[in-house]
Amino acid sequence: MEDLSHSRTVLIVDDDQGLISLIQRCLSREGFHTAFAHSGQEALTWLSHHHVDLLLLDLQLADMSGEDLIHHLNQQHLTVPFIVVTGQGDERLAVKMMKQGARDYFIKDSSLIELLPSIVTQTFEQIQQEQRLRLTEDTLREERERMAITLSSIVEGVFTTDTRGRITYMNGMAEELSGWKQQDAMGRSIEEVVRFLHSGVNEADDHPVSHVLQVGAPLNPLDHYPLFDHTQGERPVVYSVSPLRRSDGNLLGAVLILRDMTERIKLDAERLKASKLDSLGLLAGGIAHDFNNLLTTILGNLSMTKALVNSRDHLFNFLSEAENASLRAKKLTHQLLTFAKGGNPLKKPLALQQVIPDSAAFALSGSPTHCQCEIPEDLWQIEADEGQIGQVIHNLAVNAHQAMPTGGTFIIRAENVTATGEQAKQHGLPEAGKYIKLTIQDSGNGIPPYALHKIFDPYYSTKQTGSGLGLSTAYSIIANHHGTIAATSPQGQGTTFVIHLPAAQVTTTVPQVSSTAMTGEGRVLVMDDEESIRLLLGEMLRHLGYDVQCVAEGKEALVRYQEAYHARQPFHAVILDLTVSGGLGGKDTFQQLRQFDPQVKAIVSSGYSNDPVLSGYSTFGFYGVVAKPFRLAELSQVLHQITA
Structure with a gap:
């Protein structure tokens, strides 16, 4: 047992010096330190400068009563445990002092000295027990505060109930998920506050908490279930319920944990x-x-x-x-x-002033839909594939026509915008900077709310006709151009698409493409594994005035090129098919040609834009690109630029 007398100081306040001496000798034998004061004022002065663990207080002092002394100590916020000592006939006053906080009282008689050590020791034991209890309570309070802070900061909603399913606690996320404030929900049934439209517990569709309180076992379903929030409506959640038990195993209640799955489901939908x-x-x-x-x-x-x-x-x-x-x-x-995995647009500086109206007019040709284009002359250029951007406008125009079969107005607005970091984040843009914003609006009936989040899915359509590829194609094209596309559709008020595309870093004069074939001269080597295309290219190039040789694959092209080079009849240009079945393709062939002749002028050709060579041909050393299928004029212009 702990030695309670160690370092304990007892102040004896009494005007009888003889009694003070007796008490001092008695307590000293038990190991207690003692001090004394003959008056109330002396005691107050001593207490203001020294620490005391216990007062032995005579109720009848010369200058004040013991009650007055305690009153003065309370005014000075000095709380000292005390035992009162009173004479015969003062028991009522002693009882009064007990009600004011005295630990015990003695009557000045022959038993005082005999009983005093044990009473003082018991008093100190009581004080120590109270201190331990306060320490335990403080520790528990701090633990509750830490737990409350922890529960308020987690992303799950936490509810606790008693054995009847009445709510005893809710954290902040629980308030958000249920739409109830804790002060309003306390004591209410969990079934009233947390309302599942369908819980999946059993055939009776019991509330999960009621089920756990009944069976006494945890419940952890893997699927998500709809929760009704009376402020925001339905939202998907996953939940788990566990019984709360005392240390003896008896049931205290249950804890329900909810996690909002709205963002997770949205992310999964994007991944899908x-x-x-x-x-x-x-x-x-x-x-x-x-x-x-x-x-x-x-x-x-x-x-x-x-x-x-x-x-x-x-x-x-x-x-x-x-x-x-x-x-x-x-x-x-x-x-x-545009759906080809790894496909890249063939980007070049592009002005939209002509692309937009031409693409929309082509799509709406012969329809009763009127197209209204609002495009400023100073609209910034973009780095884009003209065909793909035209395809986006075409598809959205067709979509508008289908939404307005009896006619209506189709509006396309273009504007320059500079997005701040916050605006870029709001629109899902990769970074702050300059963008072209296209707002494309029809006056149809709009898209039903249940379908709006699906409209960019491949093969999804709300119409009886159509492939379901138009909007998904537009989505893919815009994404490949590092832009965004989003749709809004208030019921009965038409549909509005908003597109953001990065503005070109450098503005250039966009060359006009001629529809007239340009003749030329020089020797051209053609490599393509399709015989029909080799024959076609041979006829086209000879018609344009070129001397042509055609081969089926890369190794043969290397041999022909080297032979012509050594014979001092070099080829002025080489057209290489990017993909050759079972043979050396265009990229590898070109690398070997460059090792032989660093000055070789090669044009890459392909019917499949899934290789970065086609979109960034110049970075790979090619002088030009001919995308299949092509016409005579397009082929002639590329060759003319190289051989002229």
Whole structure:
């Protein structure tokens, strides 16, 4: 047992020096330190300068009563445990002092000295026990405060209940998820405050907390369930419920933990959307590549035939119609290629003043929908693939026409905007800076709320007609240009699409593309694994005035190039197909040609834009690019730039 007398000081306040001496000797034998004061004022002075653990206080002093002394100590905020000592007949006063906080009292008789040591020791034991209790209470209070701070800072909603399912605690997130304030919910049934539209507990669809209180076992379902928030409506949550038990195992209540899954579900939906686009891209890329090779032969031969037919001949019109149909087919393959995994747009400085109205007019040709374009002359340029951006406008225009089958107004507004960091974050843009903002609006019936978050999914459509690829294509194109597209659609008020595209860092004069074939001269080597395309390119180039040799794969191209070089009849340009089945492709062939002749001028050609070579050909050393399918004029202009 702890020695309670160690360092304990007892102040004896009495005007009887003989009694003081007796008490001092008695307490000293038990190991207590003692001091004394003969009056109330002397005691007050002594206490103001010294620490005392206990007062032995005579109630009848010369200058004041013991009650007055305690009153003065309280006024000075000096709290000292005390035992009162009174004479015969003063028991009522002693009892009164007990009510004011005295620990015990003695009557001045023959038993005083005998009883005093044990009473003082018991008093100190009581004081020590109280101190331990206060320390325990302080520790528990601090622990509760730490627990409350912890629970208020976590992202889960935490509810606790008693054994009847009445709420005893809610943290801040619980208030947010349920829509109830803790002060309003305390004592209410958990079923009233936390309302599941469907809990998945059992066939009876019991409340999870009621179920756990009944069976006494935890409940941790893996799926998420709809929770009704009376301030915000339905929201998805995952939950877990566990019984709360005392140390003896008896049930105290239950704890319910809720986690809001709204953002998680939204993120999963975005990942699923990206996965769908990737899967579709693998299929679409292969189809588009093969189809573009076929279109190259068709479109190329049509453009060659047109070059050989007089423009006044009625056959020329038939050829033009067939060529236009092939160009529309080219747009379809271009649409598929935007889904090709790893596909990159063929970017160049692009002014939108002409691209937007031309694309919209083409899409709305023959429809009762009126297009209104509001595009400032000083609109910034963007680094973009003209065909793909035109495809976005085309698809949105078609979407607007389908939303307004009897006619209406389709508005396209373009403006320069400079986004701050906060604005960039708000619109999901990669960084602050200059952007082109396109606002595209129709006056149709709008998109139902349940469908709005699905409209960019591949093959999703709210219409009876259509492929379901138009908006998903637009989404993919904008994403590949490091921009964003979003839609709003108040019911019955039409649909508005907002697109942000990064402005070009450097403004350049955009060259005009001529529709007239340009003749030239020089020797050209063609490598392509499709025989029909080799034959077509041979005829086209000879028609333009070039001397041509055609090979099927890279190794043969290397041999021909080296032979011509050594024979002092070098090729002035080389056209290399990027992808060669079972042979050396265009990129590898070009690398080996450069090792042999660093001055080689090569043009890359492909029907599949999934390789960064096509979008950034100059960084790989190529002098130009011919995207399949192509016409005679397009081929001639690229060659003319290199060989002129």
